[in-house]
Amino acid sequence: MPGLSLTERLGIHRSILSNQALLLAATLLLVVSASLLGQVRNAPLFTVSVTVIFGGAVFAILAPWRALPAWALGLVPVIDMVAIAVLRESAPLAGVGLLWAFPAIWIGSTFGVGGVVAVLVGVSAIVTFQLVHDAEQRLTSSTFVLPFTVVALSALAHTTARRARAQRALLEKQSADLRRSADRARRQEDLVTEVLDAVDFGVIRVTPEGDLAVTNEAHARLQATVDVLGAPIAAYAADGTTPVPAEATPLSRARAGELFEGELVWFGAPGEDRRALSVTARRLPSGSDADPGTIVVSRDVTAEEQALRARDDLVASVSHELRTPLTSIIGYLDLALDDPAIIAETRERLEVAERNATRLRELVSDILSMSAASRHGAEFDLVPTDTDIAAIVRAAIESQQPRAADHGIRIDSSGLRDGSAHVDPRRLRQVVDNLISNAIKYNVRGGTVTVAVDVSETAVQIAVADDGPGISRTEQGRVFDRFFRGDAVRNSSTHGSGLGLAISRDIVRAHGGEITVSSALGTGATFIVRLPRTQGSTP
Known part of the structure; x- marks a missing residue:
């Protein structure tokens, strides 16, 4: 008898329960009909056979099949076949031989081709023995049909069980592949999560419906200082003074489906402890027609912006302080060059000094023009x-x-x-x-x-x-x-x-x-x- 896995034995256990339940119902029906029709020839033997069948059914239902060896699965159907043979001997005219179908199905589904052959040999031997030694067992068409029917049912059970085992094996293999794929996806997700949590910029995935699907720890830290949703803390444009409505904040625009690059927004009123975020919204790549949503990346650039503003303020202050003495120097150089009494060598030196001072003044004027405007574009008073x-x-x-x-x-x-x-x-x-x-x-x-x-x-x-x-x-x-x-x-x-x-x-x-x-x-x-x-x- 081939060895059976635990999963196969559990499946066989469930089929045994249903098989024995049907066998008990058929035996009970046989006992009632044979008794009412007076077909019981040997009442004590009939009673013992029925008792053995019921006892085998109870054992099959209560037996710990997980702990028993595989060969133990053959005990109950063999006992049932012997009990049915004795039952058939005690009531030869009651058609008891049909009950062999139940243990035959059990043996065929459990032991394969060997079990089908054993059923064929066993049933044929019992029918032949009873035909020879029992005068009431006459040779009829049922003598040939009964063994064939029982064996056919056993073979059908074997084929069905084999197909079920193959499907179960395929499902288990697919289940194992799915578990491996799920484990691999879980590991990749954990790795991506660890990477996202390790970076110092906020990452948010926005679904096509505008819901927030993925956020990292950096986003949570940024949200602790500013409300990127734009609710309680006022938002200002890149110049730091122009208010931004709640529906125009970067995340609100991204949730509405808008894409942008490097949007600078200040959170907090001017003069307060405020933060600057550079926010980018890009469409996620997709290999299908479905919209995967948008990825929003926010970075705290407060230190950089403050450093740039400090640099501009310093450059403007120094340039302003330089322009006044340069203007005075150029003025006095012009007066000196207007003096006809200076010699040619001195005039040449003064002209060099004037050119360099003029160049320096132009450079200072350029610096002042830039620092007088915002860092994101100068605002000139045009007279077109x-x-x-x-x-x-x-x-x-x-x-x-x-x-x-x-x-x-x-x-x-x-x-x-x-x-x-x-x-x-x-x-x-x-x-x-x-x-x-x-x-x-x-x-x-x-x-x-x-x-x-x-x-x-x-x-x-x-x-x-x-x-x-x-x-x-x-x-x-x-x-x-x-x-x-x-x-x-x-x-x-x-x-x-x-x-x-x-x-x-x-x-x-x-x-x-x-x-x-x-x-x-x-x-x-x-x-x-x-x-x-x-x-x-x-x-």
Whole structure:
């Protein structure tokens, strides 16, 4: 008899219970019908056989099958088959042989093909023995049909049990695979949770319905100091003074499905102990059509923002203190140069001093212009009028011609096209002066600066190109940042503050336009200013 696993024995135990319950019901029905019809030939033997069947059923129900060896499963059906044979001997006309179907099913489902063969041999031997030794057992069609039917039921039980065991084994294998997958997913989830809890920035996953699905410990720490939902603590924009409504806070916008990058929000009123958060909302990648939601990352940048503001305040204070004595120095130098009595050698030295003092004053003015505005974009008081753009560019070129000649640089203005736009001429001149000055400053000796103006129905475009060393792709994204100077510039003898392009960008944006750069290392650089021709139009 093959060994059975605990799971298989438990399944067989359940089938034994149902089998014995049916056998008891059929035996009880047989006892009643045979007694009423007077078919019992040997009452004592009949009573003993029924008692053995009932006793076997009780034992099968109460037996601890988990603790018994596998071979013990064959005791009860064998005893039942013997008891039914004796019962058939005591009541030959009662059709008792049909009860063999129950132990045959048990044996077939438990012991396989060997059990089916044993049932065939056993039932055939008993029927043959009773046919030979019992005069009341006559040879009829049932003599052949009964063993065949019992064996057929045993074989059917074997096939069904085998199929059930195969399905159970498949289910157990799938269950084991699912458990392993669940354990692996749980380990990965624990690892992701540990990683998220280890970082110092808050992470929130927002479902498509706007619910918060995942948060980490850093988010909880940030929420302890500021309410990122925008409820009890007032929120302010990047400038620190413009109030932000509760429905416009970064997390509220992310829950509404909006995406953004690096949104800076101050929590707490000005003058109080406040915190600054940089918040980014991005769509989660998905390999299916289902929307996985949004990931919101928040970072505490209070220290960085306070340091930047402190730097701007310090630079503004120092620059302001420098401007007054510089103005006085330049004034006295001008008076000294107006004196015809000074000798040529002294005049030359005074002119050098005046040029350097003037350059220093311009640098201080640039620094003050930047520190007077917010760190996220200057706010200029524009006085726009209908202005001839080509005239402004020509005037800027004319003022830069002496400096270009000193460097052996030619300025090509053949691409100028006449056209007007509603702009502030003084501020636009400041932008053009800075672009042409940079093109001369960072150009190669003997190179060319090309200046062009193109006018369409809705926009005006100013382009300034040079033959200089160019700007790398990584530095192009920072060329308009304050105080930024590229590696090629820092390694050269050319001096600059890194403020001119930042000021120019803020002036152009104040007009509703944009300034861009196109460059590559070794091919020069082209700066393009696009401005709307009329107020409110799109460039």
